[in-house]
Amino acid sequence: MSGPGFAQGKPSAVVHPDGSVTVYVRSGTALMAYAEGAWREIASGLTGSPEVVLRPDGTIAVYALRDGRVHRLGQTWEPLSDTRFIDSVSAQPDGTVYARRSDGTVLKVG
Secondary structure (H helix, E strand, O other), X not given: OOOOOOOEEEEEEEEXXXXXXXXXXXXXXXXXXXXXXXXXXXXXOOOOOOEEEEOOOOOEEEEEEEOOEEEEEOOOEEEOOOOOOOOOEEEOOOOOEEEXXXXXXXXXXX
16 A cells, blocks of 8 residues: 555554454545545545544544544534644544643543
């Protein structure tokens, strides 16, 4: 797999139960996914790197910063908190999400 020259921030990948892998990156404000040999746009409006996790039920959860706030991707981007964060989101398969504030503190979100 060759990465897009347009990717920004850190990539996030998920290994599906069948062993296939999908890689997610931010390009500008777009969420891009690489699977089966091709890149495609999943959503728009990002301002931070995506964090993708495989939930115990086999579904995928996508989290990212939008305008400094943590959001989860459903039918649209759903805000999880009004607190502003700077750059990193970390998610666990059980739905627990952590993000870092500008003062360095890490908070549980959502």
